[in-house]
Amino acid sequence: MTNPLAIIGRIFLHFLGVVGRIAMFTGVSVSHCFRPPWFPALIGRQMLDIGYFSLPVVGLTALFTGMVLALQSYTGFARFSAEGAVATVVVLSVTRELGPVIAGLMVAGRIGASMAAEIGTMRVTEQIDALTTLSTNPYKYLVAPRLIAGLTMLPLLVVVADIIGVFGGYIVGVYKLGFNPAAYLKRTFDYLEFMDVFSGLVKAGAFGFLISLMGCYHGYNSEGGAQGVGRATTNAVVSASILILIFNYAITEIFFATR
């Protein structure tokens, strides 16, 4: 019991078990995304929920992120008289990094939690069992629409976040730091490459998938009444957030290598 090696071993085995279960859950769910029947109405509802209703939260956080980015990078670059680079730094940081990560974390809190709560409640009130007895596969009916919606809507959200974030930087740059508006915009777009935006959108797609996956996985496997659903909700948000940061590094690394 007290042997530290045994404890580490047990934790490691438990971890492998969880990874295996998530991998199987993912495999089954993804296979259902590609097989009919599909549920357009359910996919649409999830898209609305993830895409449209997250706009205010994501827009607001993106705006302030862009603004603070302009101020902070100005502080840094002023020390070696490179203030002109502010616009470029803002647009690169937002599109490559902060747009996807901030949108991802915000949506993880909003959507990951609500998915886990909804599916978890369906689990503990036997509604998922009822689906099965009514010859409807719960993976197809509940999980697949959420995965599809997460994967497709997050990139769209990030496009909006990118635009608003750059706009936030522009406001601070022009009205507070005194840049010439035309020069600021020119600086913004002159050095922006397709890959900057594209890598950000790839990240967004991955994050959207992970958020839905964690929400569904923890909800689907919740047990033990209201308390269990609460635990599932917390786990969904925490695990999605951690995975977002890990995958963020991994994807950045891949694009860095293929520069």
Next chain:
Amino acid sequence: MSAPPKISIRGLKKHFGLKKVLDGIDLDVGVGESVVIIGGSGTGKSVLLKCILGLLEADGGSIKIDGQEVVGLRSAEREKINRKFGMLFQSAALFDSLSVWENVAFGLIQGQKMARKEAKEIAVTNLAQVGLAREVGELSPAELSGGMRKRVGLARAIATTPEIIFFDEPTTGLDPIMSDVIDKLIVKCVRELGATGVSITHDMKSARQIANRIAMLHEGKIIWQGPVSDIDRDTNPYVDQFVHGRADGPIQMQVRK
């Protein structure tokens, strides 16, 4: 019985952790037969139905539906088998994101790909059979009373006219008159539509009405089964105690004095 049984269970085992819930169940249900399972609270009656439906995985034993083994069946084939079943859950288990009539019509729309309009008419007919008006169909399940939810669950279970219907405590929480209506409805489903029924109930009056045969579950085993007419004449002390609802007898309730 000459025809092969619709459901044939042999040596079915199921445990949760260290707790053995089902410990070798043997039970046959013939085509068109109505079997009522009785037994104390927490003896595993609901677990038994869920094992037959494949919602819980059996630890051992065999379950045959129309002669086909279903323990350990792959999910695609399981789905095919499940089309034969209708189930009223003890908790009703209505989908709270859908309206009442959509709940009732769910199996028709999703399972049988029926047009919504047509399915709605069938749903309304089914709701009427359980004493609920057309307007109730437009409500959401959260707006219903416990007894109403139960009746909607019942309407949903029979809407697809399944070959085998399970009723988990269909009349619990209903007034005596409505109980009688529901009992008659179950009898009608089984006798007229030729379905095979397995019901769980604690209400001996409705057990007598619904059942051709009664089986009693105790400590993981079927300790008694026989035709309804035998239940009052039987000398089995467990059955006698249960049927007459006496606190004293061989069945010890787990309560601290």
